[in-house]
Amino acid sequence: MKTSRDRTKIESLMREIDRSLLRENLKLSLEQRARKHLRALQMVEELRRAGAEVKRQSDAR
Amino acid sequence: MPADLVQIIPTLIKTRVDFVLIGGMAGTLHGSARVTFDVDLVYSRTRENIERLANALGCHAPKLRDAPPDIPLRWDSKTIRSGLNFTLTTDLGDIDLFGELAGGETYEDLLSHSFEAEAFGVQFRCVDLPTLIRIKEAAGRAKDHEAIAELRVLLEEEARRSR
Numbered sequence: 001m002k003t004s005r006d007r008t009k010i011e012s013l014m015r016e017i018d019r020s021l022l023r024e025n026l027k028l029s030l031e032q033r034a035r036k037h038l039r040a041l042q043m044v045e046e047l048r049r050a051g052a053e054v055k056r057q058s059d060a061r
Numbered sequence: 062m063p064a065d066l067v068q069i070i071p072t073l074i075k076t077r078v079d080f081v082l083i084g085g086m087a088g089t090l091h092g093s094a095r096v097t098f099d100v101d102l103v104y105s106r107t108r109e110n111i112e113r114l115a116n117a118l119g120c121h122a123p124k125l126r127d128a129p130p131d132i133p134l135r136w137d138s139k140t141i142r143s144g145l146n147f148t149l150t151t152d153l154g155d156i157d158l159f160g161e162l163a164g165g166e167t168y169e170d171l172l173s174h175s176f177e178a179e180a181f182g183v184q185f186r187c188v189d190l191p192t193l194i195r196i197k198e199a200a201g202r203a204k205d206h207e208a209i210a211e212l213r214v215l216l217e218e219e220a221r222r223s224r
Contacts, residue, residue, distance in 0.1 A: 022092055022094060023218060034180055037086075
């Protein structure tokens with residue numbers, strides 16, 4: 001990053017990272033990592049759809 | 062539309078498109094736990110590769126993302142040659158194509174900073190972790206701080222594992 005402020009911010013964020021989660025990912029093959037990501041992506045999309053539907057019903061009332 | 066790496070990569074490889082995977086999906090392959098919605102690729106700007114890229118995505122309904130729907134995109138080699146970077150939505154998901162990165166790096170520059178990944182039944186080039194961090198840092202976006210922090214932790218973890 002360009003500024004020392006950015007570097008300080010990133011170093012601070014690094015201390016908050018859940019390393020155990022990353023270590024579990026590193027045990028997986030590349031394909032397993034990609035498929036795990038796809039499942040997470042699909043879940044996020046499903047939650048987005050559900051949220052939009054709740055909002056639509058709420059607005060219709 | 063979220064990108065399906067499992068479909069996109071084999072589609073490009075089977076049509077012999079030369080590219081290097083960068084961005085969040087490259088981070089995923091390096092072990093990132095962050096969810097990312099598009100696939101970022103740096104593609105070779107040779108005439109032959111542009112032709113292959115036009116053919117590979119031409120049948121997947123490419124449109125310019127965030128452009129008004131009445132602005133049509135004629136996805137062919139002439140359009141790709143005239144442009145450089147494209148943010149597309151396709152029926153395989155959102156794909157960002159870079160002919161050149163913010164720092165001026167091209168596909169050829171990235172080749173020596175990439176490795177051959179094997180997944181989804183194909184082999185393809187993925188940017189290495191130090192270069193992925195450098196690219197994100199060069200972009201200088203505040204929204205990348207968390208991603209850079211995670212990638213730096215992954216770099217430390219890789220070093221720890223190889224000791």
